[in-house]
Amino acid sequence: MITANDMTLTYSDGTDALKGISLKIQTGELVYITGPSGSGKTSLIKLLMGAEKPTAGELQVLNISLPPAREKDLLQLRQQIGPVFQELKLIDGRSVLDNVVLGMRFLEIPSQQWRSRASEALEKVRISHKMMSKAEHLSWGERQRVAIARAIARRPSLILADEPTGNLDHDNAVNILQLLDSLRNQHTSVIITTHATHLIDRQRTSQLIHISEGRIAPQ
Ligand SMILES: Nc1ncnc2c1ncn2[C@@H]1O[C@H](COP(=O)(O)OP(=O)(O)OP(=O)(O)O)[C@@H](O)[C@H]1O
Numbered sequence: 001m002i003t004a005n006d007m008t009l010t011y012s013d014g015t016d017a018l019k020g021i022s023l024k025i026q027t028g029e030l031v032y033i034t035g036p037s038g039s040g041k042t043s044l045i046k047l048l049m050g051a052e053k054p055t056a057g058e059l060q061v062l063n064i065s066l067p068p069a070r071e072k073d074l075l076q077l078r079q080q081i082g083p084v085f086q087e088l089k090l091i092d093g094r095s096v097l098d099n100v101v102l103g104m105r106f107l108e109i110p111s112q113q114w115r116s117r118a119s120e121a122l123e124k125v126r127i128s129h130k131m132m133s134k135a136e137h138l139s140w141g142e143r144q145r146v147a148i149a150r151a152i153a154r155r156p157s158l159i160l161a162d163e164p165t166g167n168l169d170h171d172n173a174v175n176i177l178q179l180l181d182s183l184r185n186q187h188t189s190v191i192i193t194t195h196a197t198h199l200i201d202r203q204r205t206s207q208l209i210h211i212s213e214g215r216i217a218p219q
Contacts, residue, residue: 001027001189002048007057009043017043019214028186032200033193035211041193045162049081050074062157079107082151084161090135096122096146097131103150121153125179141172152183159183159190165199173199
């Protein structure tokens with residue numbers, strides 16, 4: 001599903017964010033990426049979704065080589081990814097249902113399916129009782145559940161969650177990690193970055209990748 005070989009990312013200002021990254025992630029895995037602030041976790045996620053290009057080395061995600069040869073490949077990759085990022089905020093003033101539906105725009109999903117897919121995803125994350133609530137009336141934990149529903153309504157092969165437990169108290173953070181874990185199956189892998197290493201259920205984790213100063217550190 002994902003193969004990286006000696007991959008490097010240097011930003012345009014010369015910052016070496018990632019150096020010599022090699023990894024292999026199979027379908028159905030639950031993978032955590034940990035490391036101190038500034039170590040390169042978000043940069044790695046950005047590479048995996050084609051938002052940044054490797055400066056050197058090889059990267060293949062969902063059978064697509066990155067950087068993509070054609071714009072079409074990038075669209076195809078994005079169609080298969082369910083992103084859960086802090087920056088992808090919910091839209092205040094719109095209902096929970098609308099927020100999930102809006103996550104399906106621009107994808108090749110027939111519009112007649114948007115509502116049913118959104119309801120199904122909200123049920124899966126156990127927040128369908130708030131379907132008609134305005135986004136700004138939700139707690140942080142509820143907002144995060146809606147963000148996850150928005151990602152899974154796309155029926156992704158790969159869920160990429162960047163610090164999904166930020167802003168959450170202990171119990172809510174554990175709930176969110178358990179929820180993300182429950183979403184992996186024989187077609188879907190889940191990759192999560194987090195600072196909260198004490199919350200990781202290591203028994204259920206297939207790989208724990210620790211990044212230190214842009215390199216994968218030996219465990
Ligand atoms: N667009 C950018 N241009 C230049 N440097 C960047 C850019 N984005 C990130 N960096 C730098 O790359 C390095 C890795 O950053 P990254 O955001 O990947 O770390 P992180 O491990 O996700 O950190 P945090 O846990 O604080 O979110 C840092 O030195 C950061 O300052």
